[in-house]
Amino acid sequence: MGDLGIDDIRALLSAKPRPVGWPARRARIEEVGAAWPAAPDILLESISIDGMPAEWSRAPGSDPSRALIFFHGGGYCSGSIVSHRRMATEAGRAARARTLAIAFRLAPEHPFPAAYDDALTTWRFLREQGFHAKHIAVGGDSAGGGLTLALLMRLRDLNEALPACAWLVSPWTDLTLSGETLTTKDSVDPLLHRSYLEELAQAYAPQGVDRRDPRVSALFGDFTGLPPLIVQVGSNETLLADSTRLAAVAGAADVSVTLEVWPRMIHAWHLWNARLEDGRRALAHAGAFMQARFSAIDS
Amino acid sequence: MGDLGIDDIRALLSAKPRPVGWPARRARIEEVGAAWPAAPDILLESISIDGMPAEWSRAPGSDPSRALIFFHGGGYCSGSIVSHRRMATEAGRAARARTLAIAFRLAPEHPFPAAYDDALTTWRFLREQGFHAKHIAVGGDSAGGGLTLALLMRLRDLNEALPACAWLVSPWTDLTLSGETLTTKDSVDPLLHRSYLEELAQAYAPQGVDRRDPRVSALFGDFTGLPPLIVQVGSNETLLADSTRLAAVAGAADVSVTLEVWPRMIHAWHLWNARLEDGRRALAHAGAFMQARFSAIDS
Numbered sequence: 001m002g003d004l005g006i007d008d009i010r011a012l013l014s015a016k017p018r019p020v021g022w023p024a025r026r027a028r029i030e031e032v033g034a035a036w037p038a039a040p041d042i043l044l045e046s047i048s049i050d051g052m053p054a055e056w057s058r059a060p061g062s063d064p065s066r067a068l069i070f071f072h073g074g075g076y077c078s079g080s081i082v083s084h085r086r087m088a089t090e091a092g093r094a095a096r097a098r099t100l101a102i103a104f105r106l107a108p109e110h111p112f113p114a115a116y117d118d119a120l121t122t123w124r125f126l127r128e129q130g131f132h133a134k135h136i137a138v139g140g141d142s143a144g145g146g147l148t149l150a151l152l153m154r155l156r157d158l159n160e161a162l163p164a165c166a167w168l169v170s171p172w173t174d175l176t177l178s179g180e181t182l183t184t185k186d187s188v189d190p191l192l193h194r195s196y197l198e199e200l201a202q203a204y205a206p207q208g209v210d211r212r213d214p215r216v217s218a219l220f221g222d223f224t225g226l227p228p229l230i231v232q233v234g235s236n237e238t239l240l241a242d243s244t245r246l247a248a249v250a251g252a253a254d255v256s257v258t259l260e261v262w263p264r265m266i267h268a269w270h271l272w273n274a275r276l277e278d279g280r281r282a283l284a285h286a287g288a289f290m291q292a293r294f295s296a297i298d299s
Numbered sequence: 300m301g302d303l304g305i306d307d308i309r310a311l312l313s314a315k316p317r318p319v320g321w322p323a324r325r326a327r328i329e330e331v332g333a334a335w336p337a338a339p340d341i342l343l344e345s346i347s348i349d350g351m352p353a354e355w356s357r358a359p360g361s362d363p364s365r366a367l368i369f370f371h372g373g374g375y376c377s378g379s380i381v382s383h384r385r386m387a388t389e390a391g392r393a394a395r396a397r398t399l400a401i402a403f404r405l406a407p408e409h410p411f412p413a414a415y416d417d418a419l420t421t422w423r424f425l426r427e428q429g430f431h432a433k434h435i436a437v438g439g440d441s442a443g444g445g446l447t448l449a450l451l452m453r454l455r456d457l458n459e460a461l462p463a464c465a466w467l468v469s470p471w472t473d474l475t476l477s478g479e480t481l482t483t484k485d486s487v488d489p490l491l492h493r494s495y496l497e498e499l500a501q502a503y504a505p506q507g508v509d510r511r512d513p514r515v516s517a518l519f520g521d522f523t524g525l526p527p528l529i530v531q532v533g534s535n536e537t538l539l540a541d542s543t544r545l546a547a548v549a550g551a552a553d554v555s556v557t558l559e560v561w562p563r564m565i566h567a568w569h570l571w572n573a574r575l576e577d578g579r580r581a582l583a584h585a586g587a588f589m590q591a592r593f594s595a596i597d598s
Contacts, residue, residue, distance in 0.1 A: 181551065235553045244547035251543060251560030252480065254534045259558040261550030 004275045006264055013190050022108070026078040033082035036274050042089045049125045052118055053103040055081045059093035066097035066135045066294050068167075069122055073142025073268055075172070075200035076107045076115055087141065087270045090280075091167070094287020095137060097294070100126060104147070108203035112216050115143075115204075119151040123163075133161035137290045141268040142239075143200075145171025145231075149218035149246075152226050165228040165293035167286045170239055170268045171246065173219040175201040175211040179241030188236040191267045197238075219245055223253035230258045230289045232282050234265030260285060303574045305563055312489050321407070325377040332381035335573050341388045348424045351417055352402040354380045358392035365396035365434045365593050367466075368421055372441025372567055374471070374499035375406045375414055386440065386569045389579070390466070393586020394436060396593070399425060403446070407502035411515050414442075414503075418450040422462075432460035436589045440567040441538075442499075444470025448517035448525075448545075455524050464527045464592035466585045469538055469567045470545065472518040474500040474510040478540030487535040490566045496537075518544055522552035529557045529588045531581050533564030559584065 019028045038044065038057070045056040058064070068091060072084035081088075081101045092099035104118035126136060140148045145168035155162055182194050205216045214221025219242065229250055233243035240261070247259040262269070265278055273279030318327045337343065337356070344355040357363070367390060371383035380387075380400045391398035403417035425435060439447045444467035454461055481493050504515045513520025518541065528549055532542035539560070546558040561568070564577055572578030 184551065233550075235550050240551060241547070244543070244550060247546065247558055247560065248540070248543035251532075251534050252483065252539060254562040255560070256562050257558070257560040259546055259556070259560075261546065261554070261556040261558075263553040263555050 002275070003277055004272070006266060006269065006276065006278065009269070009272050009276060010190050010266065022077060029074055029078045029083045030080060032271060033080070033085055036086045036272065038085045038089045042093075049102065050121060052105075052121065053081065054122070055085075055101045057085075057089040057092055057099045057101070059089065062092060062096045062098060064098060065131070066095070067126060067131050067137070068092050068095050068097045068099045068290065069126065069136065069138045070099050070101045071104065071119065071138075071140030071144030071147045072101065073140065073144045073170070074106075075197070076143045076204035077200055078106065084141070084271065086274055087268075090273050090283050091139065091270070091286060094283045095290035095294075096287070097137065097290065108206075111206050112204055112209050115147055116150055116154070116215055119147050120154060123151060123155065127161075134164045135294060136163040137165050137167060137293065138163045139167030139169070139286075141169035141171070141270065143172050143204075145169060146173050146216075146218055149173065149221070150215050153214060153218065153221050153223075156225050162225075162227050165230065165290060166226075167290060168229060168231045168243075168246075169270055170233050170237055171231065171242060172239055173217060173242040173246050175205055175217045177201065179239065179245065181241040182238045185236060185238045185240055189238040189267065192238045194238070219249065223250040223255050226250065226253075226255045228256035228258070228293055230260070230286055232260045232262065232270075232286060234267065234269055235261055235263050236265060237267050239267065258289065301574070302576055303571070305565060305568065305575065305577065308568070308571050308575060309489050309565065321376060328373055328377045328382045329379060331570060332379070332384055335385045335571065337384045337388045341392075348401065349420060351404075351420065352380065353421070354384075354400045356384075356388040356391055356398045356400070358388065361391060361395045361397060363397060364430070365394070366425055366430050366436070367391050367394050367396045367398045367589065368425065368435065368437045369398050369400045370403065370418065370437075370439030370443030370446045371400065372439065372443045372469070373405075374496070375442045375503035376499055377405065383440070383570065385573055386567075389572050389582050390438065390569070390585060393582045394589035394593075395586070396436065396589065407505075410505050411503055411508050414446055415449055415453070415514055418446050419453060422450060422454065426460075433463045434593060435462040436464050436466060436592065437462045438466030438468070438585075439470075440468035440569065441471050442503075444468060445472050445515070445517055448472065448520070449514050451525050452513060452517065452520050461524075461526050464529065464589060465525075466589060467528060467530045467542070467545075468569055469532050469536055470530065470541060471538055472516060472541040472545050474504055474516045476500065478538065478544065480540040481537045484535060484537045484539055488537040488566065491537045493537070518548065522549040522554050525549065525552075525554045527555035527557070527592055529559070529585055531559045531561065531569075531585060533566060533568055534560055534562050535564060536566050538566065557588065
């Protein structure tokens with residue numbers, strides 16, 4: 001099978017009607033994992049972290065002392081280890097690290113702070129396994145990017161050691177939906193529109209949770225002291241402004257920020273890396289960034 | 300002489316009173332060139348482009364078929380080939396390309412469109428020398444970054460071939476001075492404050508020139524079709540928002556944008572690369588970016 005262009009991916013996405021309701025949405029995103037499996041040379045190992053399903057992956061040549069924690073996207077309401085396996089495992093290959101993908105609890109059954117707490121549980125598990133904090137990178141796409149930032153701020157507030165860096169793909173950082181690209185990019189984004197995001201936000205942060213709380217909308221948080229961030233976002237995303245505003249506020253807080261805007265790419269395009277060159281290139285950039293941050297502490 | 304930290308650079312900058320008036324300001328920035336000369340292995344050649352002074356540089360091992368045009372900073376009113384020689388020549392080394400630094404005409408004696416026209420003259424000179432457009436990168440710091448963007452937009456509007464990429468250090472993209480970091484970073488920026496920038500803007504864009512004209516304030520221009528941009532800015536700059544807003548608007552226009560925010564760095568810190576590690580690291584990032592963009596067209 002040859003490579004595809006982003007328009008081919010768009011065609012695949014629009015070939016089926018949009019799913020309605022959580023079960024159908026969850027089933028749809030699971031199809032991604034079935035259609036785009038991990039490469040045959042990836043070693044997988046299922047584990048349980050206090051009852052939470054998780055999965056180690058290793059590509060040949062990766063350094064077993066380094067790890068990438070991966071939080072999948074899906075709006076805190078869908079997505080899984082399987083749906084994002086191709087993306088997570090190839091990110092580990094690019095970073096020359098193991099990956100640890102986790103199945104944090106999903107809304108609406110488990111609203112905030114379930115995922116937020118599961119992220120901390122994952123971090124502590126990895127530290128208890130003996131990984132040096134500076135040998136760990138944390139990352140994720142979409143809601144997983146927001147969850148990554150929330151974890152970093154929590155560790156900072158707890159005065160715990162921080163990871164080497166974080167990798168954020170098309171992160172959802174603002175559950176108040178105040179970014180102007182929600183409107184200006186609506187017609188070119190094949191996946192995320194305001195009404196759907198509104199449903200997701202209501203599910204994860206139901207009545208009683210302020211959507212401006214930085215634990216659910218990291219954009220409004222204090223970035224002081226966070227480790228280096230690499231942020232990758234497509235230009236054809238309604239969430240573009242969630243990344244550009246993130247870069248502005250994190251940079252202003254003296255955080256090392258690398259923001260990459262990828263022309264014509266769609267939300268979390270890394271998912272299609274098996275047949276999308278820009279997905280592989282973006283993973284290579286992220287992997288080089290993580291490797292450099294891991295390395296920095298050895299010298 | 301050992302390496303310095305950014306606080307040492309700050310101390311050097313604050314050791315003398317701020318110069319008043321154009322002659323004193325110009326003399327002060329010239330001191331940078333005297334104190335921080337080019338490395339001894341750099342080959343320099345002075346030329347004239349239609350009467351405009353210019354300078355070729357080459358580091359050992361650079362590819363003579365590739366060139367970086369460098370537009371120096373200084374608010375369109377000061378700066379020279381000499382003041383920015385260390386920065387320009389080391390950028391060429393990092394990019395493995397020749398550099399062509401030019402002494403465009405300065406305001407207030409020569410307001411807009413003098414520099415704007417000199418930039419086009421430079422581009423056309425290089426093309427007439429036989430350089431492939433895709434073997435040319437264009438870049439500069441501060442006002443030179445704004446001039447770079449104005450040149451790109453002009454070439455795009457003229458339907459001329461575009462360079463491989465552009466490199467922008469602490470670019471001044473908004474002569475209306477509407478960025479919020481003009482205020483929020485005022486106390487931590489040792490170099491640029493609103494009153495000085497206001498003087499520069501008045502000198503380059505005097506009465507009759509709309510400061511929102513994209514030819515003087517690229518931020519308000521149309522970025523469609525521009526080549527890949529790498530933008531590097533310090534977190535301790537009043538012009539930080541000139542970069543973060545640039546990344547947002549260029550990215551939204553489907554331009555490939557890489558934005559790097561460097562913690563605690565000050566305006567155009569690359570100038571001090573001879574003894575500042577973060578200056579050398581930033582040049583290495585920019586050089587790798589340019590090399591990759593040059594290379595892409597050979598394959």
